[in-house]
Amino acid sequence: EVQVLESGGDLVQPGGSLRLSCAASGFTFSTYAMSWVRQAPGKGLEWVSSISGSGGSTYYADSMKGRFTVSRDNSRNTLYLHMNALRADDTAQYYCAKGGRATGRFFDPWGQGTLVTVSS
Amino acid sequence: EIVLTQSPGTLSLSPGERATLSCRASQSVSFNYLAWYQQKPGQAPRLLIYDASSRATGIPDRFSGSGSGTDFALTISRLEPEDSAVYYCQQYGISPMYSFGQGTKLEIK
Numbered sequence: 399e400v401q402v403l404e405s406g407g408d409l410v411q412p413g414g415s416l417r418l419s420c421a422a423s424g425f426t427f428s429t430y431a432m433s434w435v436r437q438a439p440g441k442g443l444e445w446v447s448s449i450s451g452s453g454g455s456t457y458y459a460d461s462m463k464g465r466f467t468v469s470r471d472n473s474r475n476t477l478y479l480h481m482n483a484l485r486a487d488d489t490a491q492y493y494c495a496k497g498g499r500a501t502g503r504f505f506d507p508w509g510q511g512t513l514v515t516v517s518s
Numbered sequence: 519e520i521v522l523t524q525s526p527g528t529l530s531l532s533p534g535e536r537a538t539l540s541c542r543a544s545q546s547v548s549f550n551y552l553a554w555y556q557q558k559p560g561q562a563p564r565l566l567i568y569d570a571s572s573r574a575t576g577i578p579d580r581f582s583g584s585g586s587g588t589d590f591a592l593t594i595s596r597l598e599p600e601d602s603a604v605y606y607c608q609q610y611g612i613s614p615m616y617s618f619g620q621g622t623k624l625e626i627k
Contacts, residue, residue: 431614435563443555443563443606445616457614498568503610504553506565506574 400424400507402432402477402494407512414484418512420477420494428452428472431502434479436490437511446492447479448502484516520545520609524619530627537594539622541607546587548611554583554592557621558603566605567592594624602626 406418420432434446447468448457456468467480477494491513495505521544531537541552550570555563565574567583570590580595594601607619 433614433616442621443557443608443618445618448614448616459615493562498553498565502614503551504565504568504608505555505563506568508562508564510562 400496402496402507402509404492404494404509404512407492407514409515409517410484411518412485412516414516415480415482416484416514418479418481418492418494418514420479420509422475422477422494422496425496427470427475429500431497431500432470432477433495433497433502433505434468434477435493435495435505435508436488437493438487438490441490444490448497449477450502451500481514484514486516488514489516490514519615520547520612520617522607522609522617522619524605524607524622526622527620528623528625530625531597533597533599533626535597537592537597537601537624539592539594539605539624541585541590541592541619543588543590543609546611547590547609550586550590551609551611551613552583552585552590553608553610554581555606555608556603557606563606597626599626 433448449468469478491511493511494509498504498506554567557563571583604621
């Protein structure tokens with residue numbers, strides 16, 4: 399069964415940093431793009447970042463550029479999201495998702511998410 | 519950036535009826551690369567439809583997608599109480615600058 403499981407969410411102060419992890423299983427991790435999508439409380443879905451299967455190409459939504467860094471360790475079947483200079487509006491449930499195709503595109507499946515709260 | 523606008527915001531229907539949810543794009547979606555997701559309270563989104571009209575694995579045939587260019591629809595026939603959820607469309611025609619619609623809340627009463 400294909401599964402992804404996020405961890406690392408926490409309460410962090412404005413300006414702080416956090417690293418999220420996503421452990422994948424049930425598929426050949428290195429052959430699929432992976433993505434992060436977030437959802438602020440009571441709001442809709444927002445694409446955050448994607449990374450190619452090899453890790454050689456990374457992509458970010460404009461509001462995350464320069465603050466967030468996506469990476470992956472294909473030997474550990476794990477995806478990461480490093481978040482710096484966190485702001486209150488970064489408060490959200492962060493979901494990890496496998497690309498529906500090797501190149502990404504749509505998202506299937508999604509993990510259950512990990513909650514990041516930015517507050518003093 | 520392609521902006522997706524979903525309508526209506528909320529839809530209230532009865533069991534057994536048919537629901538039609540709309541997703542309109544600000545510009546043509548290449549190759550009709552559009553997906554639909556279902557999200558129930560407290561759960562992660564689940565893929566229903568990809569490439570505008572292809573059902574994901576395990577999705578009942580009551581769910582169908584249609585449309586092309588800038589206008590797309592998700593139709594759910596023979597509504598069941600468990601279909602109550604928020605439904606989102608997502609475009610991936612401009613990859614990987616993905617975008618989502620704001621969602622349609624479907625209530626089955």
